[in-house]
Amino acid sequence: MTMSMLERDDLLTAYAVPDRETPRVRMNFVSSIDGSATLHDRSGGLGDEDDQRIMGVLRELADVVLVGAGTVRAEGYSGLDRPLAVVSSSLDLDARSELFTKAKAPVMILTHDGVPRARREALDAVADVISCGSASVDLHRALVALAERGLTQVLCEGGPHLFGDLVSADLVDELCLTLSPVVVGGTAGRIVRGAPEAARRMRLLHALPSEAGMLFLRYARAEV
Numbered sequence: 001m002t003m004s005m006l007e008r009d010d011l012l013t014a015y016a017v018p019d020r021e022t023p024r025v026r027m028n029f030v031s032s033i034d035g036s037a038t039l040h041d042r043s044g045g046l047g048d049e050d051d052q053r054i055m056g057v058l059r060e061l062a063d064v065v066l067v068g069a070g071t072v073r074a075e076g077y078s079g080l081d082r083p084l085a086v087v088s089s090s091l092d093l094d095a096r097s098e099l100f101t102k103a104k105a106p107v108m109i110l111t112h113d114g115v116p117r118a119r120r121e122a123l124d125a126v127a128d129v130i131s132c133g134s135a136s137v138d139l140h141r142a143l144v145a146l147a148e149r150g151l152t153q154v155l156c157e158g159g160p161h162l163f164g165d166l167v168s169a170d171l172v173d174e175l176c177l178t179l180s181p182v183v184v185g186g187t188a189g190r191i192v193r194g195a196p197e198a199a200r201r202m203r204l205l206h207a208l209p210s211e212a213g214m215l216f217l218r219y220a221r222a223e224v
Helices: 008-014 049-061 069-075 117-124 139-148 160-168
Strands: 024-032 064-068 084-087 107-111 128-131 153-156 174-180 202-209 215-221
Touching: 008 049, 024 049, 024 160, 049 153, 049 174, 049 215, 064 069, 064 160, 069 084, 084 139, 107 139, 117 128, 153 160
Parallel strands: 024 153, 024 174, 064 084, 064 153, 084 107, 107 128
Antiparallel strands: 174 215, 202 215
């Protein structure tokens, strides 16, 4: 069965979770077949319409989309119709940007106590700024803060450094990985950066090919 044969309801079933009350972090990334996380500095350059369909389904199933500030600056994220949580250790975000002025759902910024007061005050006016640590962002505390707001199903879309931090903290429950049928070369990084090297086993839940050669993989945390 290929992606083109699946309707929206089929995809919602394929990516459904068994228990929405249990907090879950699901990663959604795209990679070339030679391991590049970007093409011309953007992950979107590796995707296609089917990849966008999957992203739409995953966002529909999520309570909140979690991203790093660098990914927001690179990819945009204005006009998202799902709550958005941005991890930022510096609060280097423009309160006048379309991320905030065109937001269709609440925007939260996950940061720490040590950020400059002036930056926090500027962003407090346009977003829910949440402190999740004294000198750095504690991702465990960040996820608790989201769950306290009823946002238990977390979809993380990047970037690689945030993925690495979540892996290091053992907080990744699922990975939805799109393999794009291109060889990129160059010096672009992988989808995970910064995590200590170790074999963290995951189990394959499904593999959906597309007629264009894309492969949509869904992995879950391996059962112990």
